[in-house]
Amino acid sequence: MTPRKQIHLAAHFPGVNNTTVWTDPRSGSQIDFASFTHLARTAERGKFDFFFLAEGLRLRELKGRVHDLDVVGRPEALTVLSALAAVTSRLGLAGTVNATFNEPYELARRLSTLDHLSGGRAAWNVVTTSDAFTGENFRRGGYLDRADRYERAAEFVRLSRELWDSWEPDAILADQAAGRFVREGAIGSVTHHGAHFSVEGRFTLPRAPQGHPVIIQAGDSDEGREFAAATADVIFSRHGTLEEGQRFYADVKARVVRHGREPHQLKIMPGVTYALGDTEEEAAENAAGIRRRQVGPQTAIAFLEQVWGRDMSAYDPEGPLPEVEPDLSEGVSQGRVAIKDRAAVAAKWRALAQEKNLSIRDLVIEVTGRQTFVGTPENVARRIDEHVQAGAADGFILVPHLTPGGLDDFVDKVVPLLQERGVFRTDYTGTTLREHLELA
Structure with a gap:
């Protein structure tokens, strides 16, 4: 009998986006360290x-003005994670850091430092930016x-890995045992001349506890899939349904093999949300309430403007979609992921609004504000297990709708059921993130 696949779970700090229900009285600060501590300790x-x-x-x-949600602040990830290393002992610590606006030598030092401070729990979510x-x-x-x-x-x-590998493994431990400083030759010199970077020198830190920080990549484009298949340890995808997940999973795992790697060397973990209830009806009611609070009147108009490319503030968010056509010359939103084909998206939205007789706000709720897993804890645990066993994911990155307590119910009510099924650990068996992810 084939053993059941083990599920991998991660926790996403909600941050400044429309996932968070800001109006909930339990919603807390996005920059107070206590918020990060609460969510991290709950995840651990x-x-x-x-x-x-x-x-x-x-x-x-x-429309040329700072987006309202962004005024709560955006702290620098590796600084926060370094502080969390002191208040956690096993939980992996993954930070998103841009490869377009950073330099390899400096970032490799910061990530290696985090890995040393945490005892081998660092991860880097590699993202890119092309917009001016x-x-x-x-x-x-x-x-x-x-x-x-x-x-x-x-x-x-590639260059970061050259830097991380430039010291001999365990060079410091061996030389300390011999009563001497690191011997000549234990620290290699890195010489790299490429299309984007030129580096000659020696790295300042010995090899980190897990060798390399875990590499995460978030992207759904063909280029993103190829980059993840060749380079990453984890891919953060957006495919929450079983069928979409299976197609994505099969495609990316096949690419991994074409790059000379084993399928298990890349973990596929879609970002998902959830809503629980004591009954299916209560869970559905909770989900609907969360969606309406995530997409308030102002947010609904903002989403519409991103697609239509024009000022839509004169229209009633509780009224019908206007007849005006999108302005495709330029958008009104900057700093968000660009919508590739706004004309096609607008046509799809209009057809859906007509089919279901939806207001602007109800339309935006329909297309953007939904929970992936809705139901009783038993039903949610069963569906998560089904997705993993059916080859739609290796696990999930949970994005709660509340900061910082949005993960509490899941850990208290769903995790024990996954453990009873024998598909999720009851305790950590390793100390590094690579061991948690079965990459070591």
């Missing part, structure tokens, strides 16, 4: 693989063409 209590932080290099704008809007905060500006961003990222990761 639930024996999760890692805690995950996103990144924001510039405040987003809508974000680049205005940096010396090089928006100099990269979109086609070049993954090329730079791939070279960035």
Whole structure:
């Protein structure tokens, strides 16, 4: 009998986006360290693989004004994770850091430092940026063409690994045991001359506890899938349904093999949300309430403007979709992921609104604000297990709708049921994130 696959779980700090229900009285600060501590400790209590932080290099704008949600602040990820290393002992610590607006030597040092401080729990979510809007905060500006961003990222990761590998394994331990400082030759010199980077020198830190920090990649484009298949240890995807997940899973795992790797060397973990209830009806009611609070009237109009590319503030969010056509010349939103084909998206939204007789707000709720897993704890545990056993995912990154207590119910009510099924650990068996993810 084939053993049941073990499920991997991670916790995403909700951050500044429309997932968070800001109006809930239990919603707390996005920058107070106590918020990060609460969510991280809850995830560690639930024996999760890692805690995950996103990144924001510039405040987003809508019609030339700072987007309302961004005013709560966007802390720098590795600083927060270094502090969390002191208040956790097993939980992996994953930070999103941009490969377009950083330099390999410095970032490799920061990530290696986190890995040493945490005893081998560091992870890097590699992201790229091609837009000049974000680049205005940096010396090089928006100099990269979109086609070049993954090329730079791939070279960035290769060079970082050269730096991490430049010290002999266990050089310090061996030399300390012999009563001497690190001997000549134990520290290698790195010489790299590529299309994007030129580095000659010696790295300042010995090999980290888990060798390399875990590499995470978030992307659904063909370039993103290829980059993950060749380079990453984890891919953070958006495919929450069983059928979509199975197609994505099969495609990416096949690419992994084509790159000469084993399928298990890349874990596929979609980002998901959830809503629980004592009954299926109560869970559905909770989910509907969360969706309406996530997409308030102002947010509904903001989403519409991103697709229509024009000021829609004169329209009633509780009224019907207007007849006006999208302005495809330029958008009104900056700092968000670009919508590739706004005309096609607008046509799809209009057809859906007509079919279901939806208001603007109900339409936006329908297309953006839904929970992946809705039901009783027993039903949610069963469905999560089914997705993993059916080859739709290796696990999930949970994105709660509340900061910082949004993970509490899942850890208290769903995790024990997964443990009873024999598909999730009852305790950590290793100390490093690579061991948690079965990559070691």
